[in-house]
Amino acid sequence: MTTHEPAAQRSEVFSPGTAEQVDTIVIGGGAMGSAAAWQLATRGTEVLLLDRFGPEHQEGASHGASRNLNLSYAEPRYLRLLQRALPLWRELERETGAHLFxxxxxxxxxxxxxxxxxxxxxxxxxxxxxxxxxxxxxxxxxxxxxxxxxxxxxxxxRLNADAAGVAMHAAATARGAEVRYHTRVTDIQIREDDRVVVTCDDGHRIVATRAVVAAGAWTQKLVGHLLPLPALRxxxxxxxxxxxxxxxxxxxxxxxxxxxxxxxxxxxxxxxxxxxxxxxxxxxxxxxxxxxxxxxxxxxxxxxxxxxxxxxxxxxxxxxxxxxxxxxxxxxxxxxxxTPDENFILDRVGPLTIAAGFSGHGYKFVPAIGEMVADLALGTRAADPFFSLGREMVPAERGASVWRVEPATSATVGGA
Structure with a gap:
C-alpha cells in the first residue's frame, strides 16, 4: 500500500444509519471497473458497481467491437500481466459462453x-x-x-470490447454483485481506514468498507481532491x-x-x-x-x-x-x-483503490488488472512501485512512449 494520507475531509454530522451499507463499492462500469467487480465477486465479496451511464454506452474508452491484444512488450511487468490476462480472457469466455477473443x-x-x-x-x-x-x-x-x-x-x-463489457457484468452478477446503471457519483469522502461515503446525484448516500475508483476520464474530477494524482491527460x-x-x-x-x-x-x-x-x-x-x-x-x-x-x-x-x-x-x-509516463496507476490509499491511466494500451490487460485491483482492495497484495501514485513519472513524448522498448520506462511497441 502506498503511504499517502488522504486529503482532509470537510466536517459535518453524519450518521451511517441514514445511508445504504455495502462492503465494497466500485465506481465506474467501464472495462477496468467491471473486471474489478467480477474479480471481487469471485472472491465472495459483496460488491456494488455504479455506472453513471447505461449498459453498452459510448461515452468513454471501453466501447467498440475491436481492440488489439498486442503482446509486443519488452517491459517484464507488462509481459507478466499478459501471462495472466490471456488465460483470464478464456476463463471469462467459459464462464459466460461469450466469444471475446x-x-x-x-x-x-x-x-x-x-x-x-x-x-x-x-x-x-x-x-x-x-x-x-x-x-x-x-x-x-x-x-x-x-x-x-x-x-x-x-x-x-482481436478482442471484442462491447461483448467483453456485457460478459464481465454477467459474470459479476452471477456471483452476487449488483450493477446499478444511471447512477452518477458526485462526492467521495474517506471517513476512516475502513469507511468510504459515496454520494450520488440524487442525494442517495452509500457507506462502504472499501471503494474502487475506475472512472477513466472522470478520475480527476472524482478523486483529485483526495489523492495525489499526477496530471491525467x-x-x-x-x-x-x-x-x-x-x-x-x-x-x-x-x-x-x-x-x-x-x-x-x-x-x-x-x-x-x-x-x-x-x-x-x-x-x-x-x-x-x-x-x-x-x-x-x-x-x-x-x-x-x-x-x-x-x-x-x-x-x-x-x-x-x-x-x-x-x-x-x-x-x-x-x-x-x-499519465505523464503512459504507465498505469494501480494503487491503494486507505480504503480507496485507484485504477487509472490505461488508454492507448490497457484493454488487453483488463482481466489481469481486475484481479490486481481486487487484491489491492482486499489488502492481499501490495502495490507495485512501477504502478504507484508516488512514483517518479518522466514525461513521455506524446504518442511515442508506447513504442519505446527500454524496460521500466516504456509501455509497448505499437499502439492499442
Whole structure:
C-alpha cells in the first residue's frame, strides 16, 4: 500500500444509519471497473458497481467491437500481466459462453531497431514471436504494405470490447454483485481506514468498507481532491473504420487481417504518431493515431473528428492498406486518459483503490488488472512501485512512449 494520507475531509454530522451499507463499492462500469467487480465477486465479496451511464454506452474508452491484444512488450511487468490476462480472457469466455477473443495475431513493422529485443523478451516469457522479412509478410497479408522487418506475435489478436463489457457484468452478477446503471457519483469522502461515503446525484448516500475508483476520464474530477494524482491527460481520439475494397466474405477471408502497429518513418512528417489497427468484422479495418487528440473535459465533448488528422489517416490507408478503401469510412470518437509516463496507476490509499491511466494500451490487460485491483482492495497484495501514485513519472513524448522498448520506462511497441 502506498503511504499517502488522504486529503482532509470537510466536517459535518453524519450518521451511517441514514445511508445504504455495502462492503465494497466500485465506481465506474467501464472495462477496468467491471473486471474489478467480477474479480471481487469471485472472491465472495459483496460488491456494488455504479455506472453513471447505461449498459453498452459510448461515452468513454471501453466501447467498440475491436481492440488489439498486442503482446509486443519488452517491459517484464507488462509481459507478466499478459501471462495472466490471456488465460483470464478464456476463463471469462467459459464462464459466460461469450466469444471475446480471436487469435488472429498482431504484427508490428516500420523498421524499429528494438524489434529483436522485444522478440527476445517475448520468448523469455513463453510467448511465440518471429521476425519476417517484408516480402514474406506481404505474401501472407495482401491487404497491407510493409516497411522493414515485421514482428509477428501469433498468440495476439482481436478482442471484442462491447461483448467483453456485457460478459464481465454477467459474470459479476452471477456471483452476487449488483450493477446499478444511471447512477452518477458526485462526492467521495474517506471517513476512516475502513469507511468510504459515496454520494450520488440524487442525494442517495452509500457507506462502504472499501471503494474502487475506475472512472477513466472522470478520475480527476472524482478523486483529485483526495489523492495525489499526477496530471491525467484526457483527450478525444478519432480512429476510423474503413470498408474493404471488395465487400465480400471472400475478400475478408483472403486478406486474413491480423492486428497491426506501424511505426513512423522519420522522413514522413505528416504522421502524427504510430498507427494501430485491426479488422473489425462487419465494419472494416479500424485504424487510428495514438494519443494525439485534443485535450477535453469529458463532460463537454463535441465528438467531432479533427479534419486534418482524419485526412492524414485517410492518406495512411491509401498508401499502406491496399485492401481498405480510404474514401469509405466512419470516424469513431473515444477518450484517452493517460499519465505523464503512459504507465498505469494501480494503487491503494486507505480504503480507496485507484485504477487509472490505461488508454492507448490497457484493454488487453483488463482481466489481469481486475484481479490486481481486487487484491489491492482486499489488502492481499501490495502495490507495485512501477504502478504507484508516488512514483517518479518522466514525461513521455506524446504518442511515442508506447513504442519505446527500454524496460521500466516504456509501455509497448505499437499502439492499442
Amino acid at each position: 480471436d487469435e488472429v495475431g498482431v504484427i508490428t513493422h516500420g523498421g524499429h531497431p528494438g524489434l529483436p529485443r522485444v522478440r527476445e523478451a517475448l520468448h523469455a516469457h513463453g510467448f511465440a514471436a518471429e521476425i519476417l522479412p517484408a516480402v514474406e509478410a506481404r505474401s501472407r497479408w495482401w491487404g497491407m504494405r510493409f516497411e522493414g522487418d515485421v514482428l509477428l506475435t501469433p498468440q495476439g489478436g 484526457v483527450s478525444q481520439e478519432q480512429p476510423a473504420h474503413f470498408l474493404l475494397v471488395e465487400d465480400s466474405r471472400e475478400a475478408e477471408a483472403s486478406a486474413r487481417w491480423p492486428g497491426f502497429n506501424h511505426l513512423p518513418h522519420p522522413e514522413d512528417d505528416w504522421w502524427y504518431s504510430p498507427i494501430y489497427g485491426m479488422y473489425t468484422p462487419g465494419q472494416g479495418v479500424k485504424a487510428g493515431w495514438h494519443g494525439v487528440g485534443t485535450e477535453v473535459d469529458p463532460d463537454h465533448r463535441d465528438y467531432r473528428a479533427e479534419p486534418v488528422q482524419l485526412a492524414a489517416l485517410q492518406r495512411y490507408v491509401r498508401e499502406w492498406l491496399p485492401g481498405a478503401d480510404a474514401d469509405r469510412m466512419a470516424a469513431v470518437s473515444c477518450t484517452y486518459t493517460t
